[in-house]
Amino acid sequence: MPSLIDLTLEGRKVAQYGPWPRVVVDASVWTFAASELAHGRWNLLGLWGEPATVHMAIMDGQTAEIAVVSLDCPDRTFPSVGKHHPPALRLERTINDLFGLSAQGSSDARPWLDHNRWDVRFPLGERIDALPNAAPYRFLAAEGDGLHQIAVGPVHAGIIEPGHFRFTASGETVVRLEQRLGYVHKGIDGLMTGASLARGVQLAGRTSGDSTVAYAYAYSRAAEAALDLVVPDRAVFLRALLAELERLANHLGDIGAICNDASFALMHAHCGVLRESVLRAAAAASGHRLMRDIIVPGGVSRDIGDGGAEAIQATLDNIRLRFPALVELYDNTASLQDRTVDTGTLKPPLARQYAVGGYVGRASGRSFDARRTLAYPPYDSLRFDVPVLNEGDVNARVWIRVREVEQSLSLIEQILSRLPEGPICREVPLGGEVREGMAIVEGFRGDVLVWLRLRNGLIERCHMRDPSWFQWPLLEAVIENNIVADFPLCNKSFNCSYSGHDL
Amino acid sequence: MRKLLFESVFRQPLTERAPSPDDAAMAELATALGQAGRRRLGRSLSIREVDAGSCNGCELEIHALNNAYYDVERFGLRFVASPRHADVLMVTGPVTKNMRGALERTYDATPNPKWVVAVGDCARNGGCFAGSYAVVGGVSEVIPVDLHIPGCPPAPTAMLQGLLALLERADAGAVTS
Numbered sequence: 307m308p309s310l311i312d313l314t315l316e317g318r319k320v321a322q323y324g325p326w327p328r329v330v331v332d333a334s335v336w337t338f339a340a341s342e343l344a345h346g347r348w349n350l351l352g353l354w355g356e357p358a359t360v361h362m363a364i365m366d367g368q369t370a371e372i373a374v375v376s377l378d379c380p381d382r383t384f385p386s387v388g389k390h391h392p393p394a395l396r397l398e399r400t401i402n403d404l405f406g407l408s409a410q411g412s413s414d415a416r417p418w419l420d421h422n423r424w425d426v427r428f429p430l431g432e433r434i435d436a437l438p439n440a441a442p443y444r445f446l447a448a449e450g451d452g453l454h455q456i457a458v459g460p461v462h463a464g465i466i467e468p469g470h471f472r473f474t475a476s477g478e479t480v481v482r483l484e485q486r487l488g489y490v491h492k493g494i495d496g497l498m499t500g501a502s503l504a505r506g507v508q509l510a511g512r513t514s515g516d517s518t519v520a521y522a523y524a525y526s527r528a529a530e531a532a533l534d535l536v537v538p539d540r541a542v543f544l545r546a547l548l549a550e551l552e553r554l555a556n557h558l559g560d561i562g563a564i565c566n567d568a569s570f571a572l573m574h575a576h577c578g579v580l581r582e583s584v585l586r587a588a589a590a591a592s593g594h595r596l597m598r599d600i601i602v603p604g605g606v607s608r609d610i611g612d613g614g615a616e617a618i619q620a621t622l623d624n625i626r627l628r629f630p631a632l633v634e635l636y637d638n639t640a641s642l643q644d645r646t647v648d649t650g651t652l653k654p655p656l657a658r659q660y661a662v663g664g665y666v667g668r669a670s671g672r673s674f675d676a677r678r679t680l681a682y683p684p685y686d687s688l689r690f691d692v693p694v695l696n697e698g699d700v701n702a703r704v705w706i707r708v709r710e711v712e713q714s715l716s717l718i719e720q721i722l723s724r725l726p727e728g729p730i731c732r733e734v735p736l737g738g739e740v741r742e743g744m745a746i747v748e749g750f751r752g753d754v755l756v757w758l759r760l761r762n763g764l765i766e767r768c769h770m771r772d773p774s775w776f777q778w779p780l781l782e783a784v785i786e787n788n789i790v791a792d793f794p795l796c797n798k799s800f801n802c803s804y805s806g807h808d809l
Numbered sequence: 810m811r812k813l814l815f816e817s818v819f820r821q822p823l824t825e826r827a828p829s830p831d832d833a834a835m836a837e838l839a840t841a842l843g844q845a846g847r848r849r850l851g852r853s854l855s856i857r858e859v860d861a862g863s864c865n866g867c868e869l870e871i872h873a874l875n876n877a878y879y880d881v882e883r884f885g886l887r888f889v890a891s892p893r894h895a896d897v898l899m900v901t902g903p904v905t906k907n908m909r910g911a912l913e914r915t916y917d918a919t920p921n922p923k924w925v926v927a928v929g930d931c932a933r934n935g936g937c938f939a940g941s942y943a944v945v946g947g948v949s950e951v952i953p954v955d956l957h958i959p960g961c962p963p964a965p966t967a968m969l970q971g972l973l974a975l976l977e978r979a980d981a982g983a984v985t986s
Contacts, residue, residue, distance in 0.1 A: 423906040429942045460911045463890035465858045465872055467865050468908060489907045490862045493943035508937055515866025515962065559872075572813065578876035579823060585873070595964060596866055635810055805864045 310348065310364065310371045313339060317375065323742040324531040328361075328374040336377045337385045339364060344390035349661035350776075351746070352755050353387060353394050354769040355401035357431050360384045361769075363744070363755065365661070370679050374744065374757070379407055382431075386412040393660045393776055404495065405431035416444060419488035419808060430496050448474035448482040456790065460489045467804035471793075478789040483782045491808040498758075498768035503529055503603050503734060506765050510756070511598050513770055514806030519552040520749030521756075521770065521806075522601040527682070528756040529603040532743030533735055539726040541605030542684050547721045548588075548597045548606075550714045551618070553750040554625075555584040557707040557714070560801050564704055565636065567794040568645040576632050583621045590617035605731030615722055622715055633708055646701040650784040650796030654696060660776045664752025665706040666800055670698035676748035688720050698784075703799040736763035749773065751803060772806030823877040827884065828966050830974035853885040854976055856926075857895035857919065861912045861948065862938075863902030867929040867962040871899065879965045886972055892918040897975065900952075901928045901962075903935035904945040916952045924955040924975060928968065933957050 317329030331339075339362065342348045351363035351372065361376045377384050386409035388395035398409040399418035406428030408415070422440035426433050453474050460468035470486040494509055501509065510525035511518045523545055530537060562577025585595040591614030592600050600606050636642060652662075657670035667674055675692040677685040693709035695702040737760055744757040752773025759766045781800045785793055858871055874881045875888070889895050892915045904912055916925070927948040930936040935946040948954050958971040 419907075421907045423909065424942050425906075426942055460908065461859055461892075461915050465860075465868055465888060467860050467863070467868065468911065489911070490860070490902070490905055491907055491943050492862060492903065492905055492938045493941035494938075496943075497938065497941050505937075512864045512866070512937060512961075515864040516869060518864075518866065559869075572810070575877055576813070578873075579878070582873060582876050582878050596869065596962070598866070598961065631813060635813060639810065803865065805862075 309369070310366045310373050313364075313375065314373050320376070320742065322532075322738065322740060323374075324534065324744075326372040326374065326744060328376060328742065328744075330376045330378065333377060333385055336362070336375065336387075339375055340385070340387040340390045340394075343387065343394075346658060350387075350391060350393050351661070351753075352757070352769070352771040352775075353397040353401070354757070354771070355405040355407050355430075356767055357405055358382070358407075360401060360407060361757070362387065363757070363771075367658075367661075372680075372746075382406060383408050383410045385410055388412050388414065393779070396779065397775065404429060406434075407431065419491045421488055429493065430499070443486060445472050445484050445486075446482070450476065450481070452476060453481065469804050473785075473790060473793070475790055478791070480785050480788055480790055480793070483785045483793075485778060485782060487778065487804060488808050490805045492805075494809045495767075495769060498765050501765045501768075503760075503763070503765070506758070506768060507602050508599065510768075510770060511601075513809060514772060514803040515596065516556055517552070517749040517751060517754065517772075517803065517806060518596050518598045519548045519601060520747055520751075520754045522599070523549055524745045524747035524749075524754040524756040525758070525768075525770070526601050526603045527745035527747060528743040528758050529734070529760070530743065531745055532741040532758060532760050533603075533737045535604065535732065535734065537605045537732055538729045540609075540728045541730045541732075543721050543725050544606045544610060544730065545601050546684050546688075547610070547618075547718060547725075548592065548600060549747070549749075550717045550721070551584060551588050551591075552597060554711060554714045554718070555581050555588070556750040557711050558584065558625075558629075560798065561632075561636075561704060561707055561711075564646070564700065564795060564798045565642060567798050568642050570639065570642050573632060573636060573642075576628070580625055580628060580632075583624060587614075587617045587621040590614050602731070604734045605729070607731065609730050610725075615725075618718065619722065622718060625711075625715060629711065636704065636708075643701065645792070645795055646704060646799075647699060649700045649792050650788055650799060652698040652780055652784045654698065656780060656783060657698065660780055662752070662776045662780055663748075663773045664750070664777070665703050665710065666777050666780065667752065668692065668694050669702035669706045671696040674753070676746045676753045680746055682745075682747070684721070688717055690717050700795050700799040740766075751801065751806075752777065754806075770806075770809065772803050772809075774802035774804075774807040777802045778807060824880045824883065825878055827973065828970050830970055830977055853887070854897055854972070855887050855889045855895045856897045856899050856972075857889055857892045857915070858899045859892075859901070859912060859915050861900050861902040861908045861932075861951075862905035862944065863929065863931060867901035867932075870962045870965055870968065871901075871928065873965045874968060879969060881969065881972070884969075884973060884976065886976070892916075893920065895919050895923070897924045897926055897972075898952075899926045899928055900948045900954075901932055903931040903938040903941075904948055904951050906943055906945055909945055909951055912948075912951055925952055926956045926958060926971065926975065927954045928958050929963060930959055930961045933959060936961065
């Protein structure tokens with residue numbers, strides 16, 4: 307069995323690329339990589355396009371080696387990866403929508419982000435006018451006696467992002483769910499092209515608001531990898547502090563929100579109070595409740611404010627005091643457990659196939675956590691556990707989040723006690739003519755991947771991949787054979803990003 | 810559960826004092842509601858939230874309005890599930906072209922009289938997404954807007970100030986009707 311290193315020897319290595327190799331390969335090596343993905347030997351981390359090239363980021367699941375393989379497609383086609391490996395399908399549809407490069411042999415050629423509303427087709431490739439009258443979107447068929455369809459969205463009943471869900475149900479039981487996304491497509495990849503690094507980080511931080519720290523973090527690390535820039539120690543620790551506060555706030559909010567979807571409002575109220583306390587501590591420390599625009603290439607834009615560390619420590623103490631009683635309440639409430647145990651089960655093989663990250667993966671036996679597996683600083687010097695369960699149900703996803711709250715509390719305390727003195731930001735050099743970099747950062751939802759290429763200090767192309775890309779399709783899988791009323795629980799326990807996915 | 814409930818008998822409530830209505834928001838409202846505010850709403854306002862393309866940052870802070878600290882229901886402000894139940898549409902995001910139709914239909918489904926509150930910097934003019942092939946721009950490009958609440962995202966207190974201003978003007982309008 308060839309290793310990923312062998313594969314990278316097959317192609318032409320691209321210079322000025324960090325920290326993982328990128329090689330330009332031919333179609334046969336590309337297809338070989340696709341078959342290795344299909345056999346589960348490697349994991350798909352990302353698949354994205356450029357006007358005449360496609361790129362695929364791959365990780366060896368055993369050794370955590372990472373490489374990017376690239377294929378030039380002068381005739382605007384490339385061999386489909388999705389044909390062999392379904393997790394690639396939506397990514398290929400997106401490449402076609404944005405760049406007009408079509409995946410040959412794909413089983414699904416429908417548009418994905420393009421709803422024929424942009425006035426233009428292939429906006430990032432060779433643009434042509436939009437179709438005068440696009441055919442209606444064809445949902446996949448579900449046939450049988452007594453089946454009915456329920457169409458939901460894009461505008462939902464709650465305060466959530468827009469997307470469309472098409473349920474086919476037999477009585478109360480869901481037999482098929484199909485998602486249609488793309489409603490919040492803002493063309494961020496297009497806006498990145500030609501942008502300065504400073505504008506780029508502003509856009510990155512607005513890709514998914516709940517992960518603004520994670521995106522700015524991953525983007526900045528990718529830019530620094532491209533420029534061979536080492537950020538000051540204090541900035542390294544402050545970044546992780548912000549990332550853990552973001553994780554804490556989101557987990558606390560979501561644990562309550564999942565319970566609320568089972569009509570257990572008491573948990574929602576208490577968790578909402580704890581979440582608010584984290585946001586206020588974040589505002590005291592960073593000047594912004596969601597900690598937006600703090601992480602920038604070169605370091606962080608502002609130091610922790612006066613009284614910031616004390617505010618965070620007080621919040622940690624309060625959560626340590628209050629959270630255990632809430633966990634006990636969750637664990638001892640039969641009516642709540644009745645809704646979460648054995649609901650929306652994601653089987654471990656499917657989690658492995660999709661290389662799904664975050665709490666979705668870790669609740670289904672996949673232990674990948676970029677903080678541990680890729681061990682970027684300062685996590686390589688901090689003590690923490692990566693909780694893993696195998697049940698894969700809503701309950702398991704809640705428990706992973708509970709355990710991650712505890713880990714984040716400990717991480718934040720370690721960071722505060724070891725925060726080095728010194729500068730917080732380094733000047734960013736313009737760099738040589740062409741430089742490329744990639745980074746993977748563990749957001750609260752899972753691994754955020756950013757790849758970018760700079761030319762004379764400006765962004766020539768930047769691609770960001772949200773963890774939701776590999777989580778959304780699995781939500782379709784787990785709802786099968788559950789009742790319609792359990793969909794909010796399944797959905798909230800995944801809590802996929804719409805904006806991060808639609809970009 | 811008993812322990813938690815028992816504790817809440819003795820703990821001080823977390824809910825904080827209402828912020829004063831924002832002056833700039835008031836000025837913007839005066840013109841819009843001078844014409845439209847002819848219906849008595851009392852201190853009751855039903856809000857339908859519509860994400861027309863936001864990054865979800867504004868949604869997080871709108872959610873926070875419901876937590877025990879801000880507790881908007883005490884002001885008679887209530888988030889409802891359908892535009893048909895709503896007096897106010899609270900719209901976020903640089904309206905994306907893919908959401909434009911859905912926003913228009915939601916507006917049309919909201920009974921008169923109605924107000925539109927655009928929340929966040931993107932909703933004002935597209936924010937940092939302005940100029941994209943996939944974005945229309947501010948909410949007012951698609952439907953008439955009565956009030957803008959700036960911020961990225963606006964903090965819950967800023968949203969409360971804007972909404973309270975809306976309520977007070979609606980009350981004042983009721984006196985003259």
